[in-house]
Amino acid sequence: MSSESNVAPPAQAQSSGYTPAGYTAARKRHWDDVARRSPEPSCFGRHYHALVQRIYRFVIPRGERVLEVGCGNGDLLAAVAPSHGVGIDLSDEMLKLARLRHPELTFVQGDAQDLPVRERFDYIILSDLVNDLENVQQALECLRAVSTPRTRVVLNFYSHMWEGPLRWAGRAGLQRRALPQNWLTVEDMQNLLYLAGFECIRTWPELLCPAPLPLLSAFLNRVLARLWPFRMLALTNIMLARLRPTGAAAPAVVSVIVPARNEAGNVPQIFARVPEMGRGTELIFVEGHSRDETYQAIEAHLAQNPQRRCRLLRQPGVGKGDAVRAGMEVATGEVLMILDADLTVAPEDLPRFYAALQEGKGEMINGVRLVYPMEDRAMRFMNLLGNKFFTFAFTWLMGQPIKDTLCGTKVLWAEDYRRIAHNRGYFGELDPFGDYDLLFGAAKLGLKIVDLPIRYRERVYGTTQIHRWRHGWLLLRMVALAARRLKFV
Numbered sequence: 001m002s003s004e005s006n007v008a009p010p011a012q013a014q015s016s017g018y019t020p021a022g023y024t025a026a027r028k029r030h031w032d033d034v035a036r037r038s039p040e041p042s043c044f045g046r047h048y049h050a051l052v053q054r055i056y057r058f059v060i061p062r063g064e065r066v067l068e069v070g071c072g073n074g075d076l077l078a079a080v081a082p083s084h085g086v087g088i089d090l091s092d093e094m095l096k097l098a099r100l101r102h103p104e105l106t107f108v109q110g111d112a113q114d115l116p117v118r119e120r121f122d123y124i125i126l127s128d129l130v131n132d133l134e135n136v137q138q139a140l141e142c143l144r145a146v147s148t149p150r151t152r153v154v155l156n157f158y159s160h161m162w163e164g165p166l167r168w169a170g171r172a173g174l175q176r177r178a179l180p181q182n183w184l185t186v187e188d189m190q191n192l193l194y195l196a197g198f199e200c201i202r203t204w205p206e207l208l209c210p211a212p213l214p215l216l217s218a219f220l221n222r223v224l225a226r227l228w229p230f231r232m233l234a235l236t237n238i239m240l241a242r243l244r245p246t247g248a249a250a251p252a253v254v255s256v257i258v259p260a261r262n263e264a265g266n267v268p269q270i271f272a273r274v275p276e277m278g279r280g281t282e283l284i285f286v287e288g289h290s291r292d293e294t295y296q297a298i299e300a301h302l303a304q305n306p307q308r309r310c311r312l313l314r315q316p317g318v319g320k321g322d323a324v325r326a327g328m329e330v331a332t333g334e335v336l337m338i339l340d341a342d343l344t345v346a347p348e349d350l351p352r353f354y355a356a357l358q359e360g361k362g363e364m365i366n367g368v369r370l371v372y373p374m375e376d377r378a379m380r381f382m383n384l385l386g387n388k389f390f391t392f393a394f395t396w397l398m399g400q401p402i403k404d405t406l407c408g409t410k411v412l413w414a415e416d417y418r419r420i421a422h423n424r425g426y427f428g429e430l431d432p433f434g435d436y437d438l439l440f441g442a443a444k445l446g447l448k449i450v451d452l453p454i455r456y457r458e459r460v461y462g463t464t465q466i467h468r469w470r471h472g473w474l475l476l477r478m479v480a481l482a483a484r485r486l487k488f489v
Helices: 010-015 020-037 043-059 075-079 092-101 136-146 160-171 186-195 216-222 264-273 294-304 320-330 347-358 381-398 414-422 435-444 468-487
Strands: 065-069 084-089 106-109 123-127 152-158 198-206 236-243 253-260 280-287 309-314 335-338 364-368 410-413 449-453
Touching: 020 092, 043 075, 043 123, 043 152, 043 236, 065 075, 065 136, 075 084, 075 123, 084 092, 092 106, 123 136, 136 186, 152 160, 152 186, 152 198, 186 198, 186 236, 253 264, 253 320, 253 347, 264 294, 264 347, 280 294, 280 320, 294 309, 309 320, 320 414, 320 435, 335 347, 335 414, 347 364, 347 410, 347 449, 364 435, 381 435, 381 468, 410 414, 410 435, 414 435, 435 449, 435 468
Parallel strands: 065 084, 065 123, 084 106, 123 152, 253 280, 253 335, 280 309, 364 449
Antiparallel strands: 152 236, 198 236, 335 410, 364 410
16 A cells, blocks of 8 residues: 555545634634523533632732733633733634623633734733634744743633533533544643643642532632542643743842851851852851851951952841841842852752753752762751652652652742742741741742752751651651642632
């Protein structure tokens, strides 16, 4: 058989009557007809849309610049309370409804595969849209023109397992009947995003029960939908994506925050070993009520090193987390780093963190002590077991792989830190270390978190300030907090 035998002849291709333009025109007619005949969804449809709105309100902070492609009547766009909201839809009739319901928003008629706007947005919503598109990849490629490296694309699409039940519900009149759909798997969408120049940050299932059953639906949707094996039966998949980095950012000023309590013997090494990075390095020492001569040692070395850009603060409160926050509040660099004064993480490793951030590998670079072999007394056995447990727990809770949560060295953009600080009230300030404050905040904002392995060294001066049982109990409380605030919401 020749290779040409699998190719349909031109006449046969034409006889099917299919064209991309015809496909799109049929969709437009369908949604125009829905808007004219039955603009309000069924009881099941209203409940489903209310659940979807709750999910998007969790993902998208209030007051952002938001674009929704395939906005329908505009209810979802309005629900996330944007400072500037633009909705695009194929259906003129749907947009008439949207403008009446939400006059504070902007609505534009257009095709997802040829966007009629060119401004940039913080968040882009594609809700139940990719199931209906003629060319999903082309629509995703169009999003590049309205995105920045910090833009987040949030989309939800039906699970393939619900194809039969939803078709039956349409025939039974429990929801609007739809035209034939694209039934895409999570892997399909991840690949289409990759082809379009995006990368998936995280994905998770939602909604086991789209029916309004008092108490039961809340338990099914907020609890069981997160747990195996029930999560495999969820109705919709949520995906969070960003543009795939294509080059390094401009060199930046780096602020290195050094919380220091009872670390006088390590001060000379910090001054000698912290390198200049980017357009310059700012050293910010936050001294935490030491019992030794830490404050005096830092003062003396500040005088001996006038060529270095340095600041010294007395910590206002207690705990490393408080010291980190105090240092970051006064930092002037575009990049913020944490370096523990015990030097168990070598200052010579900091340029690797800077490079990973600047090159766009991640938006928070998290040090990992659990990859390379450790020196004999670098971490006690019970501390190691605790770290491994919390690594598993927080990876599951945050939806991104986090191998080591308590490594003191973390690096992020100052702009992102300010957004985390602005939303800090959502989690509170239980964290005595500062690590979870940053990790939880980054996960809530959808930042890309990347692990960077380092060699963890034994202390050469002083003793550890971690109280394994007291702090372990605090961390268990934080697991519960993260479960309530990040997972079962």
